[in-house]
Amino acid sequence: MISLTAVRKQYSSEVAIGPVDVQIPGGGITALVGPNGAGKSTLLTMIGRLLGIDEGTIEIGGYDVGSTASKDLAKVVSILRQENHFVTRLTVRQLVGFGRFPYSKGRLTAEDEEIISRSIDFLDLGALEGRYLDQLSGGQRQRAYVAMVLCQETDYVLLDEPLNNLDMRHSVQMMQQLKRAAIELGRTIVIVLHDINFAGHYADRICAVKNGQIARFGTPDEILTDEVLTEVFETPVTVIDGPNGPLAVYY
Template sequence: MITLAEVLKEYSSEVAIGPVDLEIPRGGITALVGPNGAGKSTLLTMIGRLMGMDAGTIEIAGYDVASTASKDLAKIVSILRQENHFITRLTVRQLVAFGRFPYSKGRLTVADEKIISEAIDFLDLDALENRYLDQLSGGQRQRAYVAMVLSQDTEYVLLDEPLNNLDMRHSVQMMQHLHRAAEELGRTIVIVLHDINFAGHYADRICAMKDGRVAEFGPPEEILTDDVLTRVFDTPVRVIDGPNGPLAVYY
């Protein structure tokens, strides 16, 4: 479980994230949604300790994020931010191997190599593992970064807009991979998404944020309603019955 208690990040007297009180259960996918500037990515990076808090506490599986040693925290939670992607003369396998650093400190063992191969195979990258990142499409690179995070072998995985710059087909494929990771690998995934319909279809829980606060939290069927989405996004939203569940229509 991820527990946030009175978490606050102040940028000025008028701009702040929180205070946030939230419990994210273990297992499945929890999607953070909301309008631009709602605080989704800030909250995710505070959970992953890539940004400090001004007040409050965050615990992951009982470990205090602020006080747990980095070497120990890196074996509990992994995070992929959208802005820390880089394209360089690394192969896919070399990139994915970075996920093993908390364990190997750069000296890969046979066990590390096995986990790296499993992550590559899981994301269907085995045919590309010796290709350089700058030779890949955007969708292929995105899968490689997610494979790197999975190879870190943490139960808790934080992903900041992994669908960013992906077309519809690759977005669907990415969400299918993440759903499999939650189901088959037992990962607890917290993901920032812009598309409410992807959240509604693939997430087990949705946390809707607005103005730096949690506006709503619950299963998709409770969040995907006309009233909730219209209030959260400040624009008319109609939820209709789709072939595989509710669909939000906005215009």
């Protein structure tokens, strides 16, 4: 479980995150959705301790994020931010191997190499593992970064807009692979998404963020309603019955 209690981050007298009180159950996919500037990515980076908080407490799997040693926390939670810029020329396999650093400290063992290979295969990157990142498309690089995070083998995985640079087909494939990771690998995945319909179809829970606070939290059926989405996004939304579940239509 991920637990946030009275969490606040103050940027100025007019801009703040919180107070946030929410408990994200273990297992499955929880999608953070909301309008631009709502605080979704900020909330995710605070959970992953890439951004400090001013007040409150955050716990992941019983570990206090604020006080747990980095070397221990890195074996509990992994995070992928939107900004991924490696200056050094790396192959896909070398990049994915960075996920083993909390365990290997840079000296990969045979077991590490096996886990790297599994993560590469899980994201269907086997044919690309010897290629350099600057030889890949944006979507291929994004899949490589997600493979690196999964290679860290943490129970909790935080992903900030992993569908960036992916076309529709590869976005669907990515969400299917993340769903598999949640089910087959037992990971708890918290993901920032812009597309409410991807959240509705693949997430087990949806956390709607607005103005730096949790506006709604519930199942896709509870969140994907005309009333809730219109309130959260401040634009008229109609939810219709699609072939695979509810679909939000903006107009």
